[in-house]
Amino acid sequence: MIFDKQYDMIVVGAGPGGSVAAREAAEKGLKVLLLERDREIGIPVRCGEAVGISGLLEFFDKEHDIVQKYRKKYKIRFVAPNGQVLDLNHESEAAVLDRKFFDAELGRMASLAGVTVVTMANVTGLVIEDNFVRGVKFIYQGKKHEILSKIVIAADGVESRVGRWSGINTTPKFNDIESCVQYTMSDIDVEEDRMDFYFGKEVAPTGYLWVFPKGERTANVGLGINGEYSRKKKAVKYLDDFVDKNFPGGSIINTTCGGVICGETLEKISGNGIMLVGDAAHQTNAITGGGIINAMKAGKISAAVAKVAIEKNDFSENILKQYDKKWHKKQGKANHKFYIIKSIIENIDNEILNRITEELNSKPFKKRTLIKIFTKVLIKYPKLILELPKLFN
Numbered sequence: 001m002i003f004d005k006q007y008d009m010i011v012v013g014a015g016p017g018g019s020v021a022a023r024e025a026a027e028k029g030l031k032v033l034l035l036e037r038d039r040e041i042g043i044p045v046r047c048g049e050a051v052g053i054s055g056l057l058e059f060f061d062k063e064h065d066i067v068q069k070y071r072k073k074y075k076i077r078f079v080a081p082n083g084q085v086l087d088l089n090h091e092s093e094a095a096v097l098d099r100k101f102f103d104a105e106l107g108r109m110a111s112l113a114g115v116t117v118v119t120m121a122n123v124t125g126l127v128i129e130d131n132f133v134r135g136v137k138f139i140y141q142g143k144k145h146e147i148l149s150k151i152v153i154a155a156d157g158v159e160s161r162v163g164r165w166s167g168i169n170t171t172p173k174f175n176d177i178e179s180c181v182q183y184t185m186s187d188i189d190v191e192e193d194r195m196d197f198y199f200g201k202e203v204a205p206t207g208y209l210w211v212f213p214k215g216e217r218t219a220n221v222g223l224g225i226n227g228e229y230s231r232k233k234k235a236v237k238y239l240d241d242f243v244d245k246n247f248p249g250g251s252i253i254n255t256t257c258g259g260v261i262c263g264e265t266l267e268k269i270s271g272n273g274i275m276l277v278g279d280a281a282h283q284t285n286a287i288t289g290g291g292i293i294n295a296m297k298a299g300k301i302s303a304a305v306a307k308v309a310i311e312k313n314d315f316s317e318n319i320l321k322q323y324d325k326k327w328h329k330k331q332g333k334a335n336h337k338f339y340i341i342k343s344i345i346e347n348i349d350n351e352i353l354n355r356i357t358e359e360l361n362s363k364p365f366k367k368r369t370l371i372k373i374f375t376k377v378l379i380k381y382p383k384l385i386l387e388l389p390k391l392f393n
């Protein structure tokens, strides 16, 4: 592989955020290098793989294979701490992706748009001069490289180091880190068109457990719990207890674990010559922990701002902070609200969840909606009412 001495943009990390940033920038005429440290884009998978269709359609034509293959209407089931089932009057059009295929396809699309995509390229540092990020250092096939670029995109995921190297404080609050673990299980009894969510202190304290179907008798079964709880009992132990009880005899064909930052987006996500995208910028939805679509949205915005910076030949924070503004306008404010809601609902106790489920189950099916649940929570949890002004400010 022969590298050029300089690119307009170097993207670190070929997850959904990085690949979309790279592709969008190349489509705008920028010369882009995308560096991924793993041997294969999309592997290992660390994800429940569920996304809403509306998010996907922001990036793919509805005829695209990915939309065609995974688009589906799902019923939603909540299971209360005491095991009571609540089938919601809500159908969600969603996709349970195959991230191996999805991420690889995004990488391929970037390459077709003109991006130079390189795997097994481990970025080990930044070139910094006069308080400006001017490029990256990386190791490829045992050889050290130092390549310059006008803009670096740090899309290196939840364990991001690139942002920190540039001097941006990326440390999450301990309380915002969720420990997640997931099994892809086969030969289990699951409805292929229903997503199940289990709540309660015994199942997944402060978080939830998901069962996302992936074809015949197969599903992603995973959970996320607050880091504080995982100190006392490991997330995997919670999952094992659940699986032993609910899916005995099923096979575990894949195990994955990882952290998700269920907090707010970092206040500062750009600096001189650099923008942070996706998990690296803490852009996940604080309630669900979903971050695929948000990373892609951020990638798209960062590319648009990069294009403006290139046109002005100015890569300073002054210009790049347009990215911060645009992100916070498009999604950051919503994430802030999700964060407030999350910090309240994570403390709702089992008893209240059981009672709400019971009350909703006594109503006709058509009244069992998400809005009704939220209203019930408000009534049962007056503390939330006091927090409402924060949501609307």
Ligand SMILES: Cc1cc2nc3c(=O)[nH]c(=O)nc-3n(C[C@H](O)[C@H](O)[C@H](O)COP(=O)(O)OP(=O)(O)OC[C@H]3O[C@@H](n4cnc5c(N)ncnc54)[C@H](O)[C@@H]3O)c2cc1C
Pocket: 012, 013, 014, 015, 016, 017, 018, 035, 036, 037, 038, 042, 046, 047, 048, 049, 050, 051, 121, 122, 123, 124, 155, 156, 157, 158, 180, 181, 182, 222, 256, 257, 258, 259, 260, 277, 278, 279, 280, 284, 289, 290, 291, 292, 293, 295
């Ligand atoms: C168990 C679990 C379940 C989840 N379930 C869902 C879900 O159902 N739906 C959803 O929307 N989100 C889910 N998420 C979150 C989702 O996986 C992330 O938000 C999403 O992948 C973020 O995309 P990204 O592009 O920011 O980062 P990533 O997808 O993490 O990509 C970062 C890339 O950077 C590369 N990289 C890192 N360091 C370097 C380096 N130094 N040099 C070169 N390359 C580097 C990595 O190898 C990686 O490929 C889940 C997360 C976990 C852990």
